[in-house]
Amino acid sequence: MDKIVLEHITKAYDKNAPVIEDLNLSIRQGSFTVLLGPSGCGKSTILRMIAGLEKETAGEIRIDGVSMKGVDPGDRQIAMVFQNYALYPTMTVRGNIEFGLINMKIDKAERNRRIEEAVQMVGLEDYLDRMPAKLSGGQRQRVALARAIVKKPSVFLMDEPLSNLDSKLRAQIRTDLIELHRKLGATFVYVTHDQVEAMSMGTDIVLLENGQIRQHDTPDALYREPANVFSARFIGTPPMNILPIRALRQAGMNTPLIAMHAGFRPEACRVESRPTAGSGLRLAGQVVTRENLGDQILYKVQTDFGMVQVKDFSGRPEAYGQVTLCVDPDRLHFFDGNECRLTEKGA
Amino acid sequence: MEQVLKRIFFPAASRVQAVLPARTAVRRRRGAALLPYLLIAPALALLFVFVLYPIGYMVYLSFFDWNMIKPKEFVGLQNFVTMFHDPEFFQVLGNTFQYTVWTLVFGMGLALAAACFLKKDTRINRLLQSAIFLPYVMPLVSVAFIWVWLMDADYGLLNWLLGLVGLPGIRWLQDSAVAMYSLILVSVWKCVGYNTLIILSAMQGVPGYLYEAARLDKAGPAKTFFKITLPMISPSLFFLTLMNLIACFKMFETVNIMTAGGPANATSTLVYSLYQYGFKFYKLGYASAEGVVLMVIIGACTLVYFGALGKRVHYR
Numbered sequence: 001m002d003k004i005v006l007e008h009i010t011k012a013y014d015k016n017a018p019v020i021e022d023l024n025l026s027i028r029q030g031s032f033t034v035l036l037g038p039s040g041c042g043k044s045t046i047l048r049m050i051a052g053l054e055k056e057t058a059g060e061i062r063i064d065g066v067s068m069k070g071v072d073p074g075d076r077q078i079a080m081v082f083q084n085y086a087l088y089p090t091m092t093v094r095g096n097i098e099f100g101l102i103n104m105k106i107d108k109a110e111r112n113r114r115i116e117e118a119v120q121m122v123g124l125e126d127y128l129d130r131m132p133a134k135l136s137g138g139q140r141q142r143v144a145l146a147r148a149i150v151k152k153p154s155v156f157l158m159d160e161p162l163s164n165l166d167s168k169l170r171a172q173i174r175t176d177l178i179e180l181h182r183k184l185g186a187t188f189v190y191v192t193h194d195q196v197e198a199m200s201m202g203t204d205i206v207l208l209e210n211g212q213i214r215q216h217d218t219p220d221a222l223y224r225e226p227a228n229v230f231s232a233r234f235i236g237t238p239p240m241n242i243l244p245i246r247a248l249r250q251a252g253m254n255t256p257l258i259a260m261h262a263g264f265r266p267e268a269c270r271v272e273s274r275p276t277a278g279s280g281l282r283l284a285g286q287v288v289t290r291e292n293l294g295d296q297i298l299y300k301v302q303t304d305f306g307m308v309q310v311k312d313f314s315g316r317p318e319a320y321g322q323v324t325l326c327v328d329p330d331r332l333h334f335f336d337g338n339e340c341r342l343t344e345k346g347a
Numbered sequence: 348m349e350q351v352l353k354r355i356f357f358p359a360a361s362r363v364q365a366v367l368p369a370r371t372a373v374r375r376r377r378g379a380a381l382l383p384y385l386l387i388a389p390a391l392a393l394l395f396v397f398v399l400y401p402i403g404y405m406v407y408l409s410f411f412d413w414n415m416i417k418p419k420e421f422v423g424l425q426n427f428v429t430m431f432h433d434p435e436f437f438q439v440l441g442n443t444f445q446y447t448v449w450t451l452v453f454g455m456g457l458a459l460a461a462a463c464f465l466k467k468d469t470r471i472n473r474l475l476q477s478a479i480f481l482p483y484v485m486p487l488v489s490v491a492f493i494w495v496w497l498m499d500a501d502y503g504l505l506n507w508l509l510g511l512v513g514l515p516g517i518r519w520l521q522d523s524a525v526a527m528y529s530l531i532l533v534s535v536w537k538c539v540g541y542n543t544l545i546i547l548s549a550m551q552g553v554p555g556y557l558y559e560a561a562r563l564d565k566a567g568p569a570k571t572f573f574k575i576t577l578p579m580i581s582p583s584l585f586f587l588t589l590m591n592l593i594a595c596f597k598m599f600e601t602v603n604i605m606t607a608g609g610p611a612n613a614t615s616t617l618v619y620s621l622y623q624y625g626f627k628f629y630k631l632g633y634a635s636a637e638g639v640v641l642m643v644i645i646g647a648c649t650l651v652y653f654g655a656l657g658k659r660v661h662y663r
Contacts (some may be wrong), residue, residue, distance in 0.1 A: 027551065051563065052562075053559050053562065053563075072562065072565075072567030073562045073563045073565060074564065074566070075557075075565070076561060079562070080560075080563050082554060082556055082559075082560065085562075086554075086556040086557060086559065086560040088557060088561075088574075088575060089579070089583075090575075090578035090579060091574075099561075099566070099574070100563070100564035100565060103564055103566050103567075103570065104565055117442075147564075200432040343631070345544050
């Protein structure tokens, strides 16, 4: 069942061109939906419209089938976690968590019970009487989470909540959020520009570009079956290598007639110092950089058809110089002139 | 430890020092210790000449009887005794407090209301901000003269306006029951713009996401104001209240020009009384004693204020 539905949503600021035009989106009940895209793609605006902090210029947003037109943010059964936490600096941790509950006119005993439950969930039991200024970034983010949890909302909205944290803490809170989502069973809508966050936490990913949905799928499908070149290039580190189709045709491979580009993931490719015979795509190139990450080696190889990035798990670093790249034909993707992926393979 | 750190951070200096004879090193160290005092000496000198010495001299004078011509005569605490037995002094003190309290209440209250009203950054609001700030840049003496005309019982604009709506005229500055409130009106009119501007800038400094968080937390406008805006701007309010408080205690110009302490001493304040005793009646000892009392009151108010409210002010 769809928890949140956005229908024909358009958003324009003042008299400027709309940042979002005729957007349709359904968010499944209980899903961890990630709105992913480069900065300026409108993902935060969508989240803020769901929250009621921005008014849609046209279209309708429904939560649980109820239109949200004219419904105040406080009455939408939602909780939001901001990028900069947005904790009230003049209130203690308890005050911050309790503020919403007091406004919801929940009695003291119930408030205390909920606060206790929430702080236990995020591990903040000992910090209830501290001021936010006396907390670390990670602790503040936990307070913001607790503040959202106590309200027992049916939808959690999160606007890049991890981007102000260091990478170690980010990884930790990422797993905390996955756990929290599973424990609460609520619908999470999470905005980020970081594909690692999206892939690791999301059950559904909505990939956006310039206010338009480029693909709405599961992380796995997004990775294995990118709908278009944008998806293919946005997801994955390093991203998918996209070559002009003539690279394959010159190598004598069969390709779909309407294909204009071919792509393959960096890990779908092997680096060989000496050309070997075999099926599949063979590309000659020059190693430009080599990064040894321990479990894998990343190569940047200059070929006649552009730069190709390779992720090698063989554990044997190849010397700088001339190499041959071998790509398994089953792992090639083809894209047409509109940069959409072709489902039928030509090889 | 210090030597080790010095050697790490200033290797060249420590090397030079090691080569120099011991006596030179000692002299140099002494010179280095004196340098900070030398640098603050000009500021200290000014502070001493214009602040500390006059205060000290005022306290000293309060124990003497002196009219600026005959030699000073030591009278001990006699000036204070006379003062505390003089009902007029208590009237003056009462006037001062009355003036201060009402100016503070209305000056801050109206400024807070105006700031809330002008918070949104629009062209009209910017114009209104400048308009409301205008009285502050005018010299108080000119302001006082203008208000004397406005409040003229026979030809003043205020009474003319009252007449237009069929109300009887008020003897703004001649009625002892009204005169003090007329002065308070002028004072509020003068300070409200400045207060508004400070409060406004403090309000505009409150991050917008806090208000968004409050909306998501279902907080109404009143709750948002009292729980978020007010605590967030408390440092500015604290500062303004203290500044206004001190300015009110020291108020002089408007009284001097508009009422000269009258009618029947109804508007005489501590500083005006001090001025009268000092420079009209040439009782400098008594005037100094009043000055000491004023200083003690302001000092006490400031301390109490810091003690009572300082901890509740939220500094980011």
